[in-house]
Structure formats: C-alpha cells, structure tokens
Amino acid sequence: MSLLPLLRISTAGSVDDGKSTLIGRLLYDTKTVWDDHMEEVRKSKVNRASRGFDLSLLTDGLRAEREQGITIDVAYRYFSTPRRQFIVADTPGHEQYTRNMATGASTCDLAIILLDARKGVLEQSRRHARIAALLGVKRLVFTVNKMDLVDFSQEVFDEIQAQAGPLLAELDCGHVDFLPISALDGDNVVARSPRTPWYTGPSLLELLETAAPPALASALPFRFPVQLVIRPHLDFRGYAGQIVSGAIRPGETVLALPSGKRSRVKRIVTFDGDLDVAYAPMSVTLELEDELDIARGDLLALPATAPKTATRLTTTVIWMNEAPLDGRRGYLLQHGTRTVPVRLHGVAALNEIARVEVELAEALPYDSYRDNRSTGGFILIDTITNLTMGAGLIEGAASTGQSELQKFSDAPFTPAERRKLRAVMAHMQRFGVKFDTDDFNQGEGI
Amino acid sequence: MTYPALSHLRALEAESLHILRETAAQFRKPVLLYSIGKDSSVLVHLARKAFHPGRIPFPLLHIDTTYEYPEMIEFRDRFTREIGAELRVYTNGDAIAEGTNPYDLGTAKCCHQLRTRALVDALKAGGYDAALGGARRDEEKSRAKERVFSFRDKEGRWDPRNQRPELWSLYNGKVDPGESIRVFPLSNWTEMDVWRYIESEAIPIVSLYYAMPRQVLVRGATLIPMETNVKPLPGEVPQTVICRMRSLGCTPCSGAIRSEADTISKVIDELTAFKRSERENRVIDHDQEGSMELKKREGYF
Ligand SMILES: Nc1nc2c(ncn2[C@@H]2O[C@H](COP(=O)(O)OP(=O)(O)O)[C@@H](O)[C@H]2O)c(=O)[nH]1
Numbered sequence: 174m175s176l177l178p179l180l181r182i183s184t185a186g187s188v189d190d191g192k193s194t195l196i197g198r199l200l201y202d203t204k205t206v207w208d209d210h211m212e213e214v215r216k217s218k219v220n221r222a223s224r225g226f227d228l229s230l231l232t233d234g235l236r237a238e239r240e241q242g243i244t245i246d247v248a249y250r251y252f253s254t255p256r257r258q259f260i261v262a263d264t265p266g267h268e269q270y271t272r273n274m275a276t277g278a279s280t281c282d283l284a285i286i287l288l289d290a291r292k293g294v295l296e297q298s299r300r301h302a303r304i305a306a307l308l309g310v311k312r313l314v315f316t317v318n319k320m321d322l323v324d325f326s327q328e329v330f331d332e333i334q335a336q337a338g339p340l341l342a343e344l345d346c347g348h349v350d351f352l353p354i355s356a357l358d359g360d361n362v363v364a365r366s367p368r369t370p371w372y373t374g375p376s377l378l379e380l381l382e383t384a385a386p387p388a389l390a391s392a393l394p395f396r397f398p399v400q401l402v403i404r405p406h407l408d409f410r411g412y413a414g415q416i417v418s419g420a421i422r423p424g425e426t427v428l429a430l431p432s433g434k435r436s437r438v439k440r441i442v443t444f445d446g447d448l449d450v451a452y453a454p455m456s457v458t459l460e461l462e463d464e465l466d467i468a469r470g471d472l473l474a475l476p477a478t479a480p481k482t483a484t485r486l487t488t489t490v491i492w493m494n495e496a497p498l499d500g501r502r503g504y505l506l507q508h509g510t511r512t513v514p515v516r517l518h519g520v521a522a523l524n525e526i527a528r529v530e531v532e533l534a535e536a537l538p539y540d541s542y543r544d545n546r547s548t549g550g551f552i553l554i555d556t557i558t559n560l561t562m563g564a565g566l567i568e569g570a571a572s573t574g575q576s577e578l579q580k581f582s583d584a585p586f587t588p589a590e591r592r593k594l595r596a597v598m599a600h601m602q603r604f605g606v607k608f609d610t611d612d613f614n615q616g617e618g619i
Numbered sequence: 620m621t622y623p624a625l626s627h628l629r630a631l632e633a634e635s636l637h638i639l640r641e642t643a644a645q646f647r648k649p650v651l652l653y654s655i656g657k658d659s660s661v662l663v664h665l666a667r668k669a670f671h672p673g674r675i676p677f678p679l680l681h682i683d684t685t686y687e688y689p690e691m692i693e694f695r696d697r698f699t700r701e702i703g704a705e706l707r708v709y710t711n712g713d714a715i716a717e718g719t720n721p722y723d724l725g726t727a728k729c730c731h732q733l734r735t736r737a738l739v740d741a742l743k744a745g746g747y748d749a750a751l752g753g754a755r756r757d758e759e760k761s762r763a764k765e766r767v768f769s770f771r772d773k774e775g776r777w778d779p780r781n782q783r784p785e786l787w788s789l790y791n792g793k794v795d796p797g798e799s800i801r802v803f804p805l806s807n808w809t810e811m812d813v814w815r816y817i818e819s820e821a822i823p824i825v826s827l828y829y830a831m832p833r834q835v836l837v838r839g840a841t842l843i844p845m846e847t848n849v850k851p852l853p854g855e856v857p858q859t860v861i862c863r864m865r866s867l868g869c870t871p872c873s874g875a876i877r878s879e880a881d882t883i884s885k886v887i888d889e890l891t892a893f894k895r896s897e898r899e900n901r902v903i904d905h906d907q908e909g910s911m912e913l914k915k916r917e918g919y920f
C-alpha cells in the first residue's frame with residue numbers, strides 16, 4: 174500500500190469529555206508509548222480512570238495541569254502506523270483556553286470533536302466545531318465518547334447525532350462523521366467493537382488512516398513571501414523563502430508585490446543543486462535576472478495569477494488576549510513575512526470571534542482565507558507588550574479601500590472570481606453566446 | 620500541472636529551513652545552541668542549507684560542562700572547522716572553581732550550575748536575543764507544549780501557562796531588550812525522522828552513537844562508561860560490554876545501552892524494535908516527577 178501523506182489532526186471537546194484519554198489510547202494502542210513512560214503512568218500518584226490505568230497522564234504533561242486535572246495548552250503528539258504518520262494537536266477544552274483550539278485548528282486537516290454520551294452536544298462543542306470550520310478544516314469527526322456509561326445504546330447515539338443536525342447545517346465543512354467510542358476501554362478506537370453491533374462504520378484509527386489527503390497547496394497560484402536576501406558576495410543576490418502555494422520554473426516572469434516590479438527567475442538555488450521546478454511547500458532561494466529592490470516582506474507572484482492589494486480589509490478576527498481590542502491602540506499585523514502597522518475597527522474580547530475592519534498603514538497583497546490559508550491569514554501583535562493578541566482571516570478588501578479599483582484593469586482574477594465567472598460564462602454559453610475561453614481555462618486569466 | 624506531495628522528510632526539512640530563516644531575519648543577534656549530539660548535527664546541517672550559498676549568519680554556542688566525552692569535543696572542533704562555522708564555547712568557570720561536580724553535588728544540582736546557569740549566563744553575556752535549539756516535541760511530555768518560537772523573560776524563564784498563541788507558520792519574535800526567544804526548528808521531528816534524515820543526508824555524527832566494546836560499570840539497567848572518573852560503588856567492577864549511546868550528555872549522566880548497531884541503518888532497525896524512550900538513559904530526568912518541566916522553567920533548554 175502506498176503511504177498517504179502526513180495527516181494533521183486537532184482534537185477538541187469540553188473539559189472531561191475524555192480527550193486526553195482518547196489520545197493516550199491512540200498512542201498506547203498504536204504502540205507509540207515507550208515502556209518507561211507507561212511505567213511512570215502506572216506508578217503515578219494520580220489516577221482518575223474508573224478502571225485500569227489513567228491513559229490521560231500520557232499526554233497531560235505539565236505539573237500545573239496534572240494538579241488541576243485539566244489540559245491547559247496545545248500539546249503536539251506524534252504517532253504513526255505502518256500506513257500513515259500523524260500529528261495531533263491536543264487542544265484544551267476549558268472555555269478560557271478556546272484560543273488554543275483555534276491555534277491547533279489553524280494547521281490541521283481534520284478535527285476530532287469529542288462529545289460525552291451522557292451530555293450530548295454542548296455549547297463548547299458547538300463553538301469548537303465552528304472554529305474548526307472557520308479555520309478551514311475540511312473534515313470534522315464527532316466521536317461520541319463514554320458509550321460504556323450508556324450501555325452502548327444506539328438510541329442515545331442517534332439522538333446526539335440528530336441534536337447536531339442544526340449545527341452541521343450551519344457549518345460550511347466538507348465532510349462530517351459520527352463514531353460511538355469508549356476511550357477508556359478502547360471500543361471503536363483502533364479496532365471495531367463487538368459492543369456496538371449496530372454501528373457499521375470504520376474505527377477511528379481506520380478513518381484517520383484512510384482520510385483523503387489535504388488539498389495540495391502546489392495546485393494554487395504561486396505565492397512566495399520573501400524571508401531574507403542572501404548576498405554572500407557581490408555576484409550573487411538571492412531571495413530566500415518558502416513557496417507557500419503554487420510552483421515556479423526558471424525563465425518565468427515574477428511580480429514583486431506590493432511594488433509591482435517585474436523580473437524573470439534566473440535560477441532556483443538550493444544547497445543540493447539548482448532545480449528545474451520548485452513547488453509548495455519547498456524552501457528555496459530564487460535568483461532573478463534583474464537587480465530589483467526586493468526585500469523581506471515582499472511577495473512574489475506570477476503576473477497572471479497575482480493577488481490583489483488593499484489598504485483596508487474586511488476580516489474575521491479571533492481575539493486571544495485578556496485585554497480587549499482597542500480601536501485607539503496601534504497593532505502590528507503579521508502576514509507572511511510582512512509586518513504592517515494597523516488600526517482596528519471593531520469590538521472583540523478574549524475568545525470572541527468578531528468582524529473587524531483592518532486599516533493598513535501600507536498596501537498589502539492578500540488572498541481571501543477561503544482561497545489560500547497562507548496568504549489569507551494573519552496575526553495581530555500589540556506594539557507595546559509584543560504579545561500576539563489575535564488571529565485574523567481575510568475576507569476581502571473593505572469597500573472604502575480604493576487600491577482595488579485602481580488595479581482592476583490589469584489585475585488577474587482571484588480563484589473566487591474565476592469560479593463566479595466560469596458559472597456566468599457557462600450560463601451565457603447556454604444562451605448561445607460564444608467566446609474564446611482557452612486562456613481562462615489554462616489559468617492565465619481573461 | 621500537478622506536483623506530488625513532498626516526502627515526509629522533505630516537508631519537515633522545508634519547514635525547518637523556513638524557521639531558521641525567520642530567526643535570522645527577525646532577530647538582531649541569534650545564536651545556535653550546539654550540543655554536539657545528533658539533533659544538533661541535523662540542526663547545523665539544516666542551517667547550512669537555509670543560508671546557502673551564504674554562510675550560517677550566526678555563531679554556534681557550546682555550553683561546555685567539562686564533563687563531556689573526549690570524542691565529543693574532538694568531533695565538535697573538527698566538524699565546525701570543516702564547515703567553516705563560528706564556534707563559541709562557554710563554561711561556568713566560577714562554579715567549577717568552587718568545586719561543582721556531579722559526584723559530590725549530585726547530578727541535579729550539578730546540571731543546574733553547569734548547564735542551566737551556564738546557558739542563561741552565556742546568553743546574557745553574549746547579548747543574544749534568540750537561541751536556536753535542537754529540541755523536539757516528541758522527546759518529553761512538557762516539550763510537547765513548547766512553541767516553535769518560545770518566549771523567555773529577562774531571567775531566561777519559560778512560563779508554560781502564558782505562551783504566545785502560534786498559528787499557521789506565523790512566528791512572533793518581538794521582544795524587549797533583555798528578553799529572548801528560544802527557537803526550535805526541529806519541533807515536529809521525531810527521533811526516527813532525525814535518524815532517517817541523518818542516513819539520507821549522510822550527516823556526520825559522533826562515533827559514540829555507534830556500538831563498540833567499552834569499559835563500563837553496570838548499574839541496574841544503566842551502563843556507565845569508564846571514560847571519566849565515575850567512581851565504582853562498593854562491589855562494582857568494570858566490564859567490557861558492546862554498547863552505544865542513544866542520547867549524549869555529560870559522562871556521569873548519560874548511560875550507554877547494550878547494542879550491536881554499528882551503522883546508521885542498524886541503529887534505525889534497532890530503534891524500530893525499541894520499547895523505551897531515548898531520555899531514559901539520561902539519569903537527570905528522573906530525579907523527580909516532572910523534573911524536565913521544572914528545569915525548563917528555570918531556563919534549561
Ligand atoms: N467511563 C469512561 N470514562 C472515561 C472515558 N473516557 C474518559 N473517561 C474519564 O473521564 C475523565 C476525563 O477524561 P480526560 O481524558 O482527562 O478528559 P479531558 O479533560 O477531555 O482531557 C477521566 O476520569 C477519564 O478516566 C470513557 O470512554 N468511559
């Protein structure tokens with residue numbers, strides 16, 4: 174069997190739903206736990222499990238949280254089976270740490286949302302599902318845990334699934350699954366359980382092993398945030414960075430944004446030799462034909478599929494600090510490798526999700542978060558305390574931003590516009606209108 | 620055009636290069652903490668790649684406790700010379716002059732003086748605002764919560780309850796004078812990834828990682844090599860055992876394991892069959908429950 178690419182998972186649930194126990198169970202049953210760690214668990218003075226040993230101790234690492242018995246911060250776990258490698262972002266359920274749930278979800282492909290069979294869908298579960306969907310997680314897996322405490326009742330399971338109906342209808346998420354499990358006993362975690370004969374779906378691990386790989390960023394338009402200029406001697410000037418989406422070849426013309434200067438790629442330089450093509454998520458160094466004044470923070474793109482730039486953005490912000498958003502205060506927006514002073518127009522307090530208009534001190538090339546996770550997301554930093562105050566998802570330019578209009582004539586279309594245009598063109602063709610769509614279909618824009 | 624997904628190791632490599640470059644770009648004066656171990660070897664190799672065709676734009680700092688294996692020091696000097704890196708060595712000379720040693724003081728206190736204190740002092744003396752380290756999240760439970768850019772206050776302390784949220788691959792490296800960031804480019808690597816990468820890139824590592832006959836004291840499950848002045852307990856007699864190190868540290872603290880693995884591919888095969896963690900043979904981690912976390916709060920890497 175061919176090895177599927179790494180799957181990044183986040184787990185979320187309310188406190189005590191059994192997240193830590195479930196991850197401990199996954200690690201233990203896939204034999205990822207070292208014997209000496211297991212001995213520590215067996216010897217530990219703490220045991221909150223009703224029978225057997227407390228698998229949650231395998232993941233609840235920090236003293237402070239062991240004492241309180243709650244998970245307080247995102248912890249990353251690594252395990253693999255012969256079929257696949259996994260990274261699990263274990264995110265806390267306690268309400269005050271909802272920000273960490275967004276952190277875990279920001280990089281993951283699939284979210285496991287834990288429900289307690291006795292409690293069903295709680296406000297926290299709804300919130301977590303919404304955050305995962307908001308952050309672009311395409312697959313949600315609802316695991317109804319502690320089925321052993323409700324006699325593995327199909328009625329209870331069906332009722333909870335029905336309860337989740339309205340939530341799912343509201344979420345814009347590709348794929349949803351429901352699984353009855355017992356993290357404590359291991360039912361339907363690694364192997365399918367004889368105690369749920371009415372359940373015919375896969376076990377959780379089977380589902381994770383076979384989940385479709387995340388969409389490849391290399392298929393999106395080329396985006397290259399310049400991290401730094403490498404200039405070892407006067408004859409070489411290279412722009413180092415990670416290709417966050419798309420691909421590039423020597424000879425192609427690139428556009429440096431926001432300045433709009435153009436040049437052609439001369440070489441793609443790496444320690445292991447020059448490349449004929451480089452694509453996301455490779456880290457490379459690009460040498461250009463011309464000596465342009467390009468620096469850290471510039472974004473390289475192809476002219477036909479370049480992002481738009483704006484000085485005012487409509488965004489969704491997740492606020493992550495005790496100090497609420499303050500419209501009079503200056504913040505720094507960090508987007509790719511670019512940091513721009515901003516003013517925020519909106520209201521948000523800790524753990525709130527708010528619509529915020531961002532006024533930028535200089536033009537920013539951007540994509541909407543829906544189109545591109547890397548060039549559509551940003552963080553906000555307090556200029557005085559240096560703390561990360563929140564995270565934002567770009568929707569588009571705010572109506573008052575004019576740069577969009579100025580650039581419209583020669584600006585390429587964003588994927589969203591292209592989808593709309595394609596629909597319009599199909600509609601017109603149905604009415605007999607003919608036009609040349611080759612360029613458009615080849616991705617060159619109209 | 621569609622392109623294949625990168626292999627797991629190539630994807631990890633690309634992420635680490637991005638983190639190394641962010642460090643060089645965001646900080647005034649970064650330093651790479653070079654411990655001579657296999658993870659450090661990988662980190663230095665990645666740093667060479669990140670800044671190619673330029674040189675690594677920061678020095679390598681080794682905290683020398685003076686209790687390390689002679690092979691390690693030899694390797695350090697040769698390796699850094701060969702790749703043209705700038706090496707700085709720091710030792711807590713005051714503590715050693717006062718007689719700090721693991722045999723009289725105990726390993727926990729010794730480690731606090733010769734590693735933790737030395738590191739915090741060295742970073743302060745050098746005025747470094749970022750320190751790159753080879754720690755991985757899969758190493759130890761408290762490390763699993765560590766950020767890639769991990770904030771340290773003016774005393775070098777880590778506050779696990781008050782970490783900066785870290786989303787996507789956006790790393791906030793903003794600090795005030797005196798504060799610093801510890802950067803962990805290998806956060807998402809596992810021990811197995813490190814070994815496979817060393818194999819595929821043919822990265823040089825200290826010979827101590829390969830099995831050979833050594834004079835050791837057998838103390839419980841731990842093999843303590845005789846290379847330094849380890850004092851036999853009553854009744855203990857040195858024996859010759861074919862063994863190797865799974866992780867490196869000071870001689871009194873890092874035990875050897877029985878092993879015949881004398882090549883990287885044998886080490887990888889052996890690791891696949893292993894049931895015990897790599898830090899187990901580091902005596903210091905076992906002093907008390909949660910001891911790594913305590914040390915980290917104090918500023919240990
Ligand atoms: N009966 C039963 N108890 C469980 C199950 N899963 C977890 N628990 C218990 O529920 C409590 C909370 O579990 P924990 O994993 O710490 O929850 P977390 O706060 O979501 O990480 C502990 O006492 C667990 O032993 C299960 O499937 N069945």
